[in-house]
Amino acid sequence: MTQPKHLLSIEDLGLDGIREIMRLSDSFADLANRPIPKVPALRGKVVANVFYENSTRTRLSFESAIKRLSADVMTFVVANSSVNKGESLKDTANTLLELGADALIVRHSSAGVPMQIASWVDVPVINAGDGCHEHPTQALLDCYSISKLHKKLRRKSKNSAISFNGLVVGIVGDILHSRVARSLVTALNLLGAEVVLAAPRTMLPPAFESWDVVVSNDFDSLLGKLDIVYLLRIQSERMKVVSIPSLREYTTWYGLSMKRVKMLQKDALIMHPGPMNQGVEITPEVAQLPNCIVGEQVANGVITRMAVLFRLLVP
C-alpha cells in the first residue's frame, strides 16, 4: 500500500483508513502511563500548526501528540483571519515549508482551505477543522473512544475488525454549522452505526435527506433507543441568524438534563467535542456523570492524533 499523503476528510480516509488509525492508536494508548511518555518516531521532524481560527484545545492536543512523537512544533496562529484577507494562503504555506515544516496541520474558518493548501505543497497536510466542512481527527478520536468505552463493543474480541453494527448514535444540536457532525456522520456510517440527528429544523443542513441518517425533532422519544448521545456545542452567536428563538427554548427541548439521562439506556455514553456550554446543551450534573466521557475523549484525542501523524510521516 502506498503511503497516504494527507488527512483531509473522513471520506478520503475511508473505512480501511479509520481502522488503521484505530489500530495505531491502540499501540500508542499505553504510552501515557509510562514515566516518560515519548517515543522517538518523529525525531528531527518539524510539524507546523497553522491555525487561522482560534482553537486552544485542538491546537494543544496536536502539540501534545507532536511532542510525544519527539518531533518539533512550529505554531502559526492568526487569531482573526479577516484581518488577513489580503494575505495569500499560498505564500504562508510556502513560508512554512521554507522554515522547514515537514507537515502542516491546518485550521481555517473557510471550508476547503486544507484541500487548497494540499494542492499547492508536497508535504502532508492534516485538516484540523475547515469551516463547517470537516474535522476528521475529532471524528477519529470520537470513534476510537466509542470503540474503547461502549460495553457493546468492549466485549468483542481484540482481533476482529472494528465495526459499529447495531450501535445507534444520536447527534444533537447545530448540525448545520458543525464540521464535527459532518466528519462524525461519515465515520459512523462507514463503521456501520445507525445515526440519528436531533435538532430544530433551522439547525439541520439543507438537503439533509441526502445524508445517510434518520432525522428527528422529538428528542425525548429518541432517548431510549440511543447507545450514544453526542451533544454539539450551541454557539450563542448563531442566534443572531435566527436559528433558534432563545437558548432557553433550545435547552427546554434539546438540553441533556438528568431527567432525560434517566430515559437513556443503562450503558449509553454521553459525548461532547468540547468546550461544553453547561446549562445550555448539558446540565452541570450530567457533565459530571461517569458515563459522560468528555475527559476520555480529550485523552484519546492525543493518542489518535499521534496515530494520524505517525501514519503520514513515518515511511
Next chain:
Amino acid sequence: MTNADDLTRSFENKAGYLKYSGEIVIYGGTVIDELGYRQVDVVIEDGKIKQLVEPSDLVPKSLKLDATGCWVTPGLVDLHAHLREPGFEDSECIETGSTAAALGGYTAVVAMPNTEPCVDNASVVRDIQKIAATALIEVLPAGAITKSRQGETLSPMAEMAELGVRIFTDDGAGIQDGHVMRMAMEYASGLSGGLANDNGIVLASHAEDTSLSANGQMHEGIWSSKLGIPGILTQAEDVMVYRDISLAKLTGARLHLMHISTAESVRLLALAKAEGFWVTGEVTPHHLTLTDEELKSFDPTMKVKPPLRSSDIQQSLKDALYHGIVDAVATDHAPWSKQFKECAFQDAAFGISGLETALSVMLSSFCQTEQPKNVAQSNTGRLTPQELIGLMSSKPARIAGVYPRHGGPIQKGAVANLCVIDPNFEWVVNPEEMASRSTNTPWLKKKLKGKIRHTIFQGVPVVMDMVAQR
C-alpha cells in the same frame, strides 16, 4: 500572395485606430446567418460587405482569409462582460478585455457598469467610450440604474442614453428596494420611446434577494450540505425575477434577465413571453455546462454568482436554450487577478472569465458541427449552428440595440462585423496565450473543440489565423 505581417502594420494609424483600406476576401467557408446556410465567399471593402461571390470567382489583389471548413457568421455580441476599467485594471482593462473578446469572435460587448467610479453619469460613459475608441471591437458601456449602484437614487439615465447607452443595470447585487426598481422602470420606459422603437432602453436585472442569499457561497443543495459551504437557495433569484417581471408588466419597461440560473426563472420568463411582454433572458456557458458538484474541489475558480446549480436545474436551462425561451448566451466574463482567487474559498471573489472560451464551450457541448441536411434533422435537442449563432449574435444584438450593425444578415452593403469559426479545431486553453489579464476560467488547460479563426470588425481583420492583430 500578400504577407499578412506587413499588412498588420498598415492597419494601425497614428491615432491607434485599426484601419485597412484594401479589399478582403473570406474564401472557402459556409456563411451562416439568420438567412440560412450558403457556400459563398465574402468580399469586404471600406468596412462593408461589397459582395458575395461564388467560391470559384477569384478576386485578385486582395487580402485572402482562408475559411475552408469554417463557418462565416456575423460577429458575436456579448450582453454581459466585466471589463473592469476604470478601477480594477489589475484584473482587466478595456484594451485587454476587448482583445480577449475579439479572440472569442465578438465584435460587440456590453461592458458592465460596476467599475470604480461606477458608470452612473455621462462623464464616466464618455471616458469609457474614449478609451474604447481604439479597441479591437465595439465596447458598449452599460449604465448603472442607481447612483453608485447603491440601490437608492436613480442615476441620470437620460444623459447616458443620449450618449448611446441602451442597457442599464445594477449588476453585482441588484436593486433590493422594490419601489426603487419600480421608479427605475417607470423612468426608463419613458425614455424607451414606446415598444415600436427597436433601440429602446433595457433594464437588465441581476435577480438576487440578498437577504436570502446572505453569505451564501455556492448553490444550496446536496453539495453545499456535504461541503459545509453556506448555500444560495434558488428562491433568492426566483422572488426577484417574479418581482421584476411583475413591475415590467405594470410599467411597460423592457426587462432583460441576466444570467438566469433557476428552473423557476425559466418558467416565469416563458410565461411573460407568452403573455406578450418585452422580457428577455440570457444564460451563461458555465451555468449550462458545470454543476455544483464541481465545488467539491474547493477551487475558488468555480465560485460565481449566481452559483453553479445542480444537474436537474441545469437541465431546465438547457431545455430553455433548446426551446428558444432564453434569448442569448452571455459570458458574464468576470476576470479576477490571482489575489482574488488564490485565497480561502470564503474570501474569494465571485466570477468566471469567459470571453475567450464561450463559443468553444458552447460548440463543444451543444452544437452539431455538421450542417443539417433538412429541417427535421435540426430538431434533435441540440442546437444547429444557425441557432447557436442566433443566441450569440443576432438575438443579443437586438437586445443591445446594435442590430443589424452587429448580428445582421451577411449581405451586400452590410457593415462587415464578422467572425470565422473553425468548428472542428481542437485546442487547449493555455493561460500564456490568453489576452485577458486574468485566467480564472474553469477550462484552463482543458481541451475544447471549435475556435475562432478570424474576426473582422468594421471591415478590419482584428484577429487573423487565431492571432489578435494587436
